[in-house]
Amino acid sequence: MIQFIDVQKTYPNGTIALQNVNLNIEQGEFVAVIGLSGAGKSTLIRCINRMHDITGGRLIVDDVEVTRLRGKQIRRFRRRIGMIFQSFNLVTRTTVIKNVLVSFVPDLPLWRKLTGLFTKEQKIKALEALDKVGILDKAYVRVDQLSGGQQQRVALARTLAQNPDIILADEPIASLDPVTSRMVMNDFKRINQEMNISVIMNIHHVEVALEYADRIIGIRKGEVVFDGESRRVTKEILEDIYGGNIEALASSPEEKLAHVR
Numbered sequence: 001m002i003q004f005i006d007v008q009k010t011y012p013n014g015t016i017a018l019q020n021v022n023l024n025i026e027q028g029e030f031v032a033v034i035g036l037s038g039a040g041k042s043t044l045i046r047c048i049n050r051m052h053d054i055t056g057g058r059l060i061v062d063d064v065e066v067t068r069l070r071g072k073q074i075r076r077f078r079r080r081i082g083m084i085f086q087s088f089n090l091v092t093r094t095t096v097i098k099n100v101l102v103s104f105v106p107d108l109p110l111w112r113k114l115t116g117l118f119t120k121e122q123k124i125k126a127l128e129a130l131d132k133v134g135i136l137d138k139a140y141v142r143v144d145q146l147s148g149g150q151q152q153r154v155a156l157a158r159t160l161a162q163n164p165d166i167i168l169a170d171e172p173i174a175s176l177d178p179v180t181s182r183m184v185m186n187d188f189k190r191i192n193q194e195m196n197i198s199v200i201m202n203i204h205h206v207e208v209a210l211e212y213a214d215r216i217i218g219i220r221k222g223e224v225v226f227d228g229e230s231r232r233v234t235k236e237i238l239e240d241i242y243g244g245n246i247e248a249l250a251s252s253p254e255e256k257l258a259h260v261r
Ligand SMILES: Nc1ncnc2c1ncn2[C@@H]1O[C@H](COP(=O)(O)OP(=O)(O)OP(=O)(O)O)[C@@H](O)[C@H]1O
Pocket: 011, 012, 013, 015, 016, 017, 035, 036, 037, 038, 039, 040, 041, 042, 043, 044, 202
């Protein structure tokens, strides 16, 4: 379980990114964090694996007080938490399988990871992870020959090979077209349901968030202004989260917000 207790985050320049955040996220939940640009979505997600340090309150992940972790403890802790970025963060000039194998040697320098020798067992695990996201046939293809959606699946496979309890996804579909976005979201959903991995996703596409996530956390100016099941989200709630400006959410709000009552 992930617990935010009165969490505050103020950046060194004085920007208050999070305030009074209280949340409990159970193992296996699929949570989407939504809100305007600058609301604090990324900060909230990145505090969970200590990419950012909170400046007030407490953050507890499965009984571990995250702020108390030091050095190696942080690295060990992060191995249980996969992270997916908008930009995929892959080494594009090498093969898919090498990118996945990287997850087995998190503490080595990059050049060792890429030249490193891996055991048969690790290779099998890497191939299994690629199979889970449907790109086993691309294992020996160079990453720069893949589409954006396929690259995001490689990133997902790399995270899966790490055997995480939690996957944090920071705008994972922001650079993908709508069809590919759905394929990647289907992967997230399947992984969440079949492997009971918690997914906490920061996402701009409200209609996708409502369709795929079980729970929505709405953030405005660093505060949680909505926290509840996706099916309970109404236009009024969206107006509250987005400061009354839901037309700005989409070029065609009627279509995009079709799931909202
Ligand atoms: N490293 C930083 N130093 C100072 N201020 C920051 C830093 N990172 C983010 N901020 C500020 O903190 C606030 C929250 O930013 P954050 O990136 O969490 O928002 P967001 O909701 O994820 O936005 P977006 O959707 O545009 O990515 C913003 O005002 C932002 O300018």
